[in-house]
Amino acid sequence: MTTVRITRTALTRGALAALSGLLAGFAALATAELVSAAVRPEASPVTAVGGAAIDRTPAGVKDWAIRTFGENDKFVLQLGIVITLALLALAVGVLALRHRRTGSAAVLAFGVVGAAAAVSRPDSTGLADGLPSLAGAVAGAVLLYVLVGRLTVPRAYSRDEEGGWDRRGFLIAATAAAVASTAAGAVGRTLNGQSAQDAVASRNAVTLPAPASPAKPVPAGARLRVPGISPFTTPAGTFYRVDTALVIPKVDANTWRLRIHGRGVRRDLELTYRDLLNRPLIEREITLCCVSNEVGGPYIGHARWIGVRLADLLKEAGVRPPSRGGKADQIIARSVDGMTLGTPVEDVMDGRDAMLAVGMNGEPLPFVHGFPVRMLVPGLYGYVSACKWIEEIELTTFADHDAYWVKRKWARRAPVKTQSRIDTPKPFGRPGAGTVMVAGVAWAQHRGIDKVEIRVDDGPWRPAQLAERTSIDTWRQWSYPWKATPGGHTLTVRATDGTGEVQTEKRTKTVPDGASGWHSVVVTVE
Ligand SMILES: Nc1nc2c(c(=O)[nH]1)N[C@H]1C(S)=C(S)[C@@H](COP(=O)(O)O)O[C@H]1N2
Ligand SMILES: [Mo]
DSSP states (O other): OHHHHHHHHHHHHHHHHHHHHHHHHHHHHHHHHHHHHHSOGGGSHHHHHHHHHHHHSOHHHHHHHHHHHGGGHHHHHHHHHHHHHHHHHHHHHHHHHHOHHHHHHHHHHHHHHHHHHHHHSTTOOSGGGGHHHHHHHHHHHHHHHHHHHHHTOOGGGOSOSSSSSOHHHHHHHHHHHHHHHHHHHHHHHHHHHHHHHHHHHHHHTOOOOOOSBOOOOOOGGGSOOOTTSOOSSOOGGGSOOOOOOSSOOOOOTTTOEEEEEETTOSSOEEEEHHHHHTSOOEEEEEEEEOTTOOTTOSOEEEEEEEEEEHHHHHHHTTOOOGGGTOSOOEEEEEETTOOEEEEEHHHHTSSSOOEEEEEETTEEOOGGGTTTOEEEOTTBOGGGTOOSSEEEEEEEOTTTOOOTTGGGTOOSOOBOOOEEEEEESOTTOOOOSEEEEEEEEEEOTTTOEEEEEEEETTSOEEEOEEOOOOOTTSOEEEEEEEEEOSEEEEEEEEEEETTSOBOOOOOBOSTTTOOBSOEEEEEEEO
16 A cells, blocks of 8 residues: 555656656746847747757758648747657656756756857847847756755655655645746737837838839730639739748838948948838839749749839949959848848849839738848849848858858759749549640749640640740740540640740759759549
């Protein structure tokens, strides 16, 4: 009877020690959240550690994560961090029951890791960014020490007649800690949300001026009415999103500034959001795609953008392109979250519609797509051109500086490859025999699409019908009425760009400069 009771008490104490670890972890994160409100929301440990993890993820793994989790990749990462932390906290709690000081020391060690991650983030503003993690760790370590202390009171001093621990003291301390942590966390969240509210208000207050140079109207024939085809214009709500931001930056347009400086700049420029809106704006139809897009993949979208022509700003700063003796051949665009993207100066100044965009499909940029201002350069993959939440443009050289993705095995220069995609029928679809509309999109930004062809099984290539051209910077829809016969069939598409070059059959991976190859869909006609 006694043995059973001791065993049960030991089990209970073990479980309560694990719970203490969990409570200590919770208190640590809550305290960190509260302190981060005084420092910077981005300095909170989960965000900092998650960001550092993203930065250190090898290109292949990042690609796999995008392929597997798609746009939920960040949610999966955060969930992973929280689950890992919870498991560690449970283990540290059990450890503390044996070695009380060591348990607390372990909590402090995690705090140091979090602080180091926060301070080393590219957007870190200095040592202060380590404070939230350290303060959280101290709170967690002390709490763990106190709670586990209640579980290890020597029998002789125990107020509890039954076991060797202070049941009442533990319950009181644990409850108080849980309540205090919840309160601290809630206050921290609310304060951190405050600056986001200013940003939201500043976006709501924006009225985009009419563009001085409106986009040429999209020809009626550019939009096909085939069920299942990607719409010509991608609504902002379904436009793909690719970035490293765990927390979407919420930038207040009223305090935002853009600095243009560096090599070959005769006059540094500093611009406010108002300054940009007061300039003549251009409006253009531009298709944007990601270098991580697999053949047939979803990371491409088309929108009507409004912004300031970037070449004009560079000229005003005294910058000349390399072909006219300019000293800088690379623009490093920096975002508020420390991202860097490298773009050839020549491309930006060669007459194409490279812009600092403020609007997307008639609205101010959505926060996920870079509010208040992002860069866009037709013809280049997003990672070498489309800096969201931009705050700095530095003129430099490719020899002197590698941007974020280049340090991670991606190519320095990356023009978009000619690609085409079958949107309908879907892979493994079961259309009925007879005329089946095969349709999709093709793109080769800044060269344009001149031809799209379809092949059924090993048959000859046959021309698809192309929707009307909008510009060489936009994708083109296409369709092909297929006389489908019963049985299994493979449909393959290829495009020819405006320079006459046929989309290559050669399959390459996305790393280092974009996937190539033909998109095929296998269907069974019933
Ligand atoms: N600040 C910032 N800008 C960024 C990125 C990023 O991670 N951070 N990703 C780039 C990449 S890889 C692409 S493909 C485009 C995607 O833009 P979108 O999310 O608006 O579609 O943004 C680019 N701009
Ligand atoms: Mo990308």
